[in-house]
Amino acid sequence: MNEKPSTAGELTHLDDEGRARMVNVGEKLISHRRCVARCEVAMEEQTLQRISSGNLPKGDVLAVARIAGIQAAKQTPAWIPLAHPLPIDSVEILLLADSSQSCLRIQATVESHWRTGVEMEALVAVSAAGLTVYDMCKAIDRGMCIQNVRLASKTGGKSGSFVRPGEEVFQFGTKGDE
16 A cells, blocks of 8 residues: 655665666556645635635636646656656646635646656646646735645556555545636
8 A cells, every 4th residue: 555665775866876867767667657646725715715706817716727737747857857758648637625724725636658657747736736826816815825745646657556644535526626
């Protein structure tokens, strides 16, 4: 179920002398990879209400954040120096307004058939979506906080599956998904 944490001697992005390197994945088998990453953007209740109602001068925050997340996933190697360019099969961004916590919950699901995982693509996607929400709403709420950026789950590859304990399942098409 859970992977054991790496120790310094097992870090694959370091060579034998401790220098950064891009891992050679050429000999790895191609497999279906799927990763889910999440974060929350905490904000004032009024800001969340305005996002949900579409009442902001810069336009549809949820639509723009969704596109930003998709675009960012496709550009991950430009953000993360040792990430491999890889073929992405799909990127789905879910945005859920949570009025009980006064936050916008963001989830990115990225899938690929390739030799390396899509963890970074999913993490970059939720980060970019959260940053976009901040950018579009900063004029009314500079106190917003992008928090808890995390890998929720992954499947595929040699290391198998990982599910972060305590992560609830979000489904597309639920109330609040715009």
